[in-house]
Amino acid sequence: MCLNFLSVGKFLGQTAKLMxxxxxxxxxxxxxxxxxxxxxxxxxxxxxxxRQEARYGGKGGFKCC
Structure with a gap:
């Protein structure tokens, strides 16, 4: 049961990061x-x-702030 809880926790963490x-x-x-x-x-x-540069246009690309 503990292993299953850890697997669900890791999955939720990955999902949140991808979001x-x-x-x-x-x-x-x-x-x-x-x-x-x-x-x-x-x-x-x-x-x-x-990954941040690819998503938000680093190195002289778009910057919101």
Whole structure:
């Protein structure tokens, strides 16, 4: 039962992140291992920054504030 509760919690966390436009880092790392085993995954900080720039237009793109 505890494992099921943790699985539901992780799922809800992933869902909440996706709703605000932040993909799940663990899913990204697993994808890299499965599909691109010859490449090194980005660090969490690099991943987060890259996703924010892609969503909100970093590096001179659109800025709301």
């Amino acid at each position: 605000v436009g932040v993909p799940d880092y663990d899913t990204y790392v697993q994808h890299m291992k499965n599909v691109h085993p010859d490449q090194t995954p980005m660090s969490y900080n690099d991943f987060f920054r890259e």
